[in-house]
Amino acid sequence: xxxxxxxxxxxxxxxxxxxxxxxxxxxxxxxxxxxxxxxxxxxxxxxxxxxxxxxxxxxxxxxxxxxxxxxxxxxxxxxxxxxxxxxxxxxxxxxxxxxxxxxxxxxxxxxxxxxxxxxxxxxxxxxxxxxxxxxxxxxxxxxxxxxxxxxxxxxxxxxxxxxxxxxxxxxxxxxxxxxxxxxxxxxxxxxxxxxxxxxxxxxxxxxxxxxxxxxxxxxxxxx
Amino acid sequence: xxxxxxxxxxxxxxxxxxxxxxxxxxxxxxxxxxxxxxxxxxxxxxxxxxxxxxxxxxxxxxxxxxxxxxxxxxxxxxxxxxxxxxxxxxxxxxxxxxxxxxxxxxxxxxxxxxxxxxxxxxxxxxxxxxxxxxxxxxxxxxxxxxxxxxxxxxxxxxxxxxxxxxxxxxxxxxxxxxxxxxxxxxxxxxxxxxxxxxxxxxxxxxxx
Numbered sequence: 171x172x173x174x175x176x177x178x179x180x181x182x183x184x185x186x187x188x189x190x191x192x193x194x195x196x197x198x199x200x201x202x203x204x205x206x207x208x209x210x211x212x213x214x215x216x217x218x219x220x221x222x223x224x225x226x227x228x229x230x231x232x233x234x235x236x237x238x239x240x241x242x243x244x245x246x247x248x249x250x251x252x253x254x255x256x257x258x259x260x261x262x263x264x265x266x267x268x269x270x271x272x273x274x275x276x277x278x279x280x281x282x283x284x285x286x287x288x289x290x291x292x293x294x295x296x297x298x299x300x301x302x303x304x305x306x307x308x309x310x311x312x313x314x315x316x317x318x319x320x321x322x323x324x325x326x327x328x329x330x331x332x333x334x335x336x337x338x339x340x341x342x343x344x345x346x347x348x349x350x351x352x353x354x355x356x357x358x359x360x361x362x363x364x365x366x367x368x369x370x371x372x373x374x375x376x377x378x379x380x381x382x383x384x385x386x387x388x389x390x391x392x393x
Numbered sequence: 394x395x396x397x398x399x400x401x402x403x404x405x406x407x408x409x410x411x412x413x414x415x416x417x418x419x420x421x422x423x424x425x426x427x428x429x430x431x432x433x434x435x436x437x438x439x440x441x442x443x444x445x446x447x448x449x450x451x452x453x454x455x456x457x458x459x460x461x462x463x464x465x466x467x468x469x470x471x472x473x474x475x476x477x478x479x480x481x482x483x484x485x486x487x488x489x490x491x492x493x494x495x496x497x498x499x500x501x502x503x504x505x506x507x508x509x510x511x512x513x514x515x516x517x518x519x520x521x522x523x524x525x526x527x528x529x530x531x532x533x534x535x536x537x538x539x540x541x542x543x544x545x546x547x548x549x550x551x552x553x554x555x556x557x558x559x560x561x562x563x564x565x566x567x568x569x570x571x572x573x574x575x576x577x578x579x580x581x582x583x584x585x586x587x588x589x590x591x592x593x594x595x596x597x598x599x600x601x
Binding site for chain 1: 439442443444445462464465467469471472473474475476477478479480484487488489490491492493494
């Protein structure tokens with residue numbers, strides 16, 4: 171079973187890294203969103219510094235959901251999903267491994283790049299690291315919630331839009347604690363630890379629950 | 394090993410495709426499913442693979458691994474080839490070998506290696522080509538090689554001859570005969586005559 175999981179991870183990783191895999195698009199999309207905000211708001215550094223963490227989080231949220239819609243859809247179209255259902259790996263683990271590969275290929279670069287983008291939003295040095303930390307523990311939950319949406323919309327054309335409608339409301343708790351932690355890091359009055367720990371808890375809960383929900387939806391879509 | 398279908402019925406979109414269908418298949422036997430378009434050939438194969446629920450009746454397998462559901466003893470070759478176009482033929486097959494192979498060996502037969510399986514379908518030279526660079530018939534042959542890299546006793550083939558040239562059809566006939574000789578079972582839905590001694594034939598009529 172471990173061999174099957176490793177093979178699946180390697181396959182997902184290779185597909186994401188090759189041409190058309192879309193791993194880099196999320197990062198570019200993130201960059202564009204973060205660049206647009208100062209143009210829209212104007213060069214008020216104090217204001218930018220105050221809303222900067224929230225901007226990074228919104229951009230991270232949208233960029234994470236951007237690539238998730240193809241997570242199961244491409245496997246459905248080429249018939250792979252039919253075979254994965256009867257592979258050696260339970261479908262729940264298939265979902266978890268696919269999410270892990272997707273997160274590493276498309277969300278982790280975003281976390282690593284976020285301090286750089288934070289500079290463009292006039293965040294101070296200490297806040298840069300802590301915002302990146304909050305994104306690092308929060309984005310896995312976003313990917314997994316996106317996976318639930320992706321499995322519900324797997325057989326629909328134009329499923330990407332529906333995915334956003336289904337998944338975005340579910341990401342609100344993650345967004346609340348993520349922005350709370352990030353704002354506390356950039357000089358807010360509230361402490362950093364409580365929202366950060368709540369964010370960790372949300373991600374752990376998503377790891378425990380989302381694979382079952384997504385696998386259930388995928389099985390329903392089989393017939 | 395014996396596959397038995399007991400008065401099964403399948404519905405698609407509220408329409409009964411067929412009902413009261415029974416057949417039995419033993420090790421070393423091939424069943425050809427024939428019938429006009431829309432008669433339910435694909436649905437029957439998908440039901441045997443466990444991808445479609447039965448409306449009535451039961452499917453059972455005797456003499457296989459008791460723990461594994463029927464779907465995990467079967468290779469399903471559908472209309473789609475289940476290949477990732479960005480990956481090479483080798484990468485695709487290595488993945489499916491790891492993913493589909495049962496924990497132990499079935500019938501003492503070890504699965505074939507990826508190069509040997511591609512050689513068998515006449516595509517050894519294309520082993521490191523990305524799949525999107527292959528023709529439809531070549532993709533179909535890579536998909537057929539998948540049947541050999543993981544040993545599963547029951548082969549469910551949906552129009553296996555699609556896009557294959559004459560030589561490849563003969564190779565497929567050889568591969569299927571070998572599989573039957575090793576004690577495997579084949580259920581194939583096809584319009585074209587198979588290059589194979591068919592033990593049983595099942596004719597589905599178009600539903601009214």
